[in-house]
Amino acid sequence: MLRKLENYYKPSSLQEALRLADENTEGAKLIAGGTAVMAAKNNEVKTLIDIKNTGTDKIIKDENGVRAGATVTIASLLESNEIKNYCGGLIYEAAYYIASTPLRNMITLGGNIIQTFPWSDLPAALLLCGAELSVASKNNIRKLSYINAVKKHPSLAISKNEIVTEVLFPDLTSYTGKFTKFSQTNFDYAILDAGVIAKIKDGAFEDIRFAVSAAGSLPQLLSESAALLKGAPADDKGAAAKAARHAASETIFTNDKRVSIEYKKEILPALFERLIERVVKENKGGN
Amino acid sequence: MKTIEIKLKINNEDKILRVKINERLVDALRAAGYKGIKKGCYEGSCGACTVLVNGRPMNSCMIPAASADGFEITTIEGLGESDNLHPLQESILETGGVQCGYCTPGFLISSYALLKSNPDPNMDEIKRATDGNLCRCTGYVKKLEAVERAAKKMRGDK
């Protein structure tokens, strides 16, 4: 409950939202799905700017890739054929196990990737595909790669007067991606999230990327581990297992009250091995 | 606490509610007499407060009432009357899917949304659609069966 809340704005255009964001940098917070704001016990927030009606809720495909508005809900992502078909279903799989049906109707793409809770599922998938954010302010629009956004927490990479309007999932036509969420129950925070995307040419990995989240406080790209597989034959299970093992040592883990770091280290290789296997399998099926 | 006025449609009726600016929609609706909406956690994790917002099930405890201006809301009170039950309400009584009944309204709202978009769901789809509605009494078996049964009735199958 926001005890000190004084203003609730629901602008009907992006311009108006940007103006309000510009005028209310002190004690103001953007709200879209609302799930993070409502769950917080924040006594500092005086103003909420609801950007649900700013028209940033479209999903379109163009020559650069798939563009999804920041206020697109998780449910809408899952209903979109563009997202289903994107990169072997990478984003679809990452979105599929987020929270529950009613919450998926509320949680937004923008909210999920900007809050970037340790257990958030989409951020790792965004890292894998090299997503790019459009960040608008009153007089400007800038592009921010998601990789840069999560070097520190995204909230630090975006100023108070800025609004993320769109996520570009760059064209990855020749890639296949798979994502897995490991959790105790279905409607649960991830114990570990892992994703792999790869481009396989002539039976070998021309490019491959690993990402993990729910391990540390921020999602991580595991470039070293993925590099071990670059050029390796796609069916080389030994190489895959080696890279998967390396992923456990490359990942930075922080404490999780539910399970030990050792446990997470123990299971991460299995998750990556299975992901690689699925990527390879689908790639074969696709040819 | 500052209050504001919101205009919205609840169960097809135009309503004007005066709500506290920081109020949750669940509390505003209950205060307006829609007591069928229950609350079990205030954090979006139990589903007792599920209502339809513009046709989609959402946790009304996670929605600021102030944002609801212009919303079309369906609550359990909008599904059917005691003497004219919706097939879902009828079915869940027939299968024995109501025990304490506290989670029932939220569950029915989620199921209602499902059957509107998918008149012939399989069991996995029913489970997925109601994955946000926790129940401690029934073990879900007879509730899920009720959704199947209602779907059949609504399709006119034998």
Added chain:
Amino acid sequence: MKDKKTIKNAPADKFESGAPLEHKDNFKIVNSSIKKVEGPGLVTGKPMFTDDFEFHGMLYAKILTSPHAHAEIISIDTSKAEKLPGVKAVLTHKDLPRIIHTTAGQGYPEPSPYDSFTLDKKVRFVGDRVAAVAAETLELAEEALELIKVEYKILEAVLDPLKARAKGAPVIHDEDEARMIIPLAYDKNTNLAAHAEMSEGDVEAALKNSERVFEHTYESHYAQHCPMEPHVCITHLDPNDRLNIITSTQVPFHTRRIVGQALDIPVKRIRVIKPRIGGGFGGKQEMLIEDICAALTMKTKKPVRLEYSRHEEFMSARTRHPQHIELRTGMNKNGDLTAIDVNIIMNTGAYGSAALTVLCNSASKVLPLFNKVKDIRFYGDSVYTNLPVGGAYRGYGATQTYHAIGQQVDIMCREMGIDIIKFYKKHHIKEGEGSPVFQKMGEGKEGVEMKIGSCGLEKCIDIGVKEFGWYDKFNKKRVEGDWHYGAGMVCLMQGSSIPEIDMGAAYMKINDDGSFNLSLGATDLGTGSDTIFAQMAAEILTVQPADIIVYSSDTDMTPFDVGAYASSTTYLSGGAVIKTAEKIKAKISKVACEMMKTTEDDLRFKNGIVYSASKKEKVSFKDIAYYTLYEKNQFQIDASASHITHKSPPPFSAHFVYVAVDIRTGFVKPLEYLNVTDCGTAINPKFAEGQCEGAVLNGISFALSEEFIFDKKGRLLNTSFNDYKIFNAVDMPAVKTILVPTYEESGPFGAKSVSEIGINGALPAIGNAIFDAAGVRMFSGPYTPNRVLAEIKKKMKK
């Protein structure tokens, strides 16, 4: 469930009544799945629950709780909170009489230690009460809590139950007043909250003479009930200044008594109303919040509402008592069980709610199942710790012991090469048999000797083996990639009511139209008891359940009942309903004779009409009602009856589960779960199945996911559904229930209990299935992926 061929005739004199039972083997209303009587109201969202009540000028209460596991309150400064506009009352221990009591919702004299004050100057667990506030809004009440300044002297805490009784351990209840009010073992100076033991034969000698002795230690874990409706009550003073308490409780009459005791208010000044309850599972068999809410009303003279948040439910409400069980059993070459030796240390947390009785039930609801064993020893201590408080929870001690013995049977059978199915069929208690445990283990006093009147367990096992495909699944070593499959089973019993202790009463009267009001103290907490009572009364009076208007419970309006616990409502309160309905029927008969000028043996009852066989005349119940209310010799046809039980006949059940274990992550996926249950006659088969299914899924969720995570200082860290995960619809396996009808002659229409038994199977059955799948034994719950993987790794190292 339409097959009633196995149902035997009930003796006509089963109940002391004016008329014999009809339809003994041809029930019309009973044993059919009618719809819930209050169903339409529930599915349309009518205001029925406590929080749906509105009172003008109602205040909102909030409780300040302790951040420390063990501390003395040196000082409390409430002045700032009191000055906050809108705050109407702040209470601390200084404002209330210091009256010791137990919060356990049990009959008097309670077999739980008196160790609680409404507010105390000492706190004994993180979440314990410190102060209470009533304010005009909930936010103001919350804000006021932040303004209360408390100075604590932090004391050393006891966080390990195994060390609670060690020399020099901090004493949790060092107050002079703490005591047991009945002569039972209690030693607050060594943190002993309760003790129970029994012995039969010579266990040591029997073990010595056994072919093999099996000795293992099992740990069962904390769990929360998680009713979807949290604890909530509204208190107010009625126009006569009587304290009215509207509360979501399983025990309205005990609550009235205990609130009166704790606040020193005469019982006649208190009225407790139980509206619809949103689930309880034992968690609401407790006077948990009513006293403090009432105290705020007494201080302010205003209606006050107190509702626990979900966080508070986890932090401050009751839990399942964790048990440390050291179990020794012996077996002979031919697979006969020779001796059972159970040693339990039960963690009751900071207060001793049900500390003794849960322990006793760990013996009495489990050990008699193996009644062929002549040498049995049971020894248990309930110990205080500075951790969350135990209390009644569905299964009530049996759940914990079945975790141990249900796995030990599997271990023994495996290691001795015995077929577990044959073992259970041979060893379980049969009809006509008794067990010394029944007599030796009561609840706060000696138990009751009893012979089993009905037992369908053998049939349950046979049906289960076939339906589940036991021999196609068990010990098959099926492996698919990293997934290893396995099956496990367990057999169970429970009880029905607490014999010679519990009492339930009913009251009935006829209305003008020939309908009846049936008032009961028994509390329907979602089980459907209001409906099954309507079925029972309708069966006897030959009317429809809709003609019986059931009301429960209100201490001013309904007769006494101990409440909903101990698997008693159907069996105990059902007995009262039958007696009452029969008394009504006798009165109706008398009037019908008067009206038709005939004799009782000439009367036939059908569909609410009384026929004279000889005169070809008839009078309807409506005619009779009009006659008695308006016409001649006017009087109200009404009746009341009470019922106590002399035995606690066990329901029986066989559980079968099929799981897959991911041996690289330790994740256990339950695939199929079958429970085959004998609850006597199911008064409402669908409701009975629902009880089984709900209990089973709660058990599975408890076995695989639910746990309390504490920090080093005893603070519970996962206090929400976000991190205390109970199963949702997607998590569940295919759950199936098969009811096996038997006829329990001592029960209403042959019924026994069904609500608790189903929760006991998952821990042992899944434990056994994990072993079957992955070859690792889970001695400690829950079987979370990290725990299972740790065992798999240990095994691989060997």
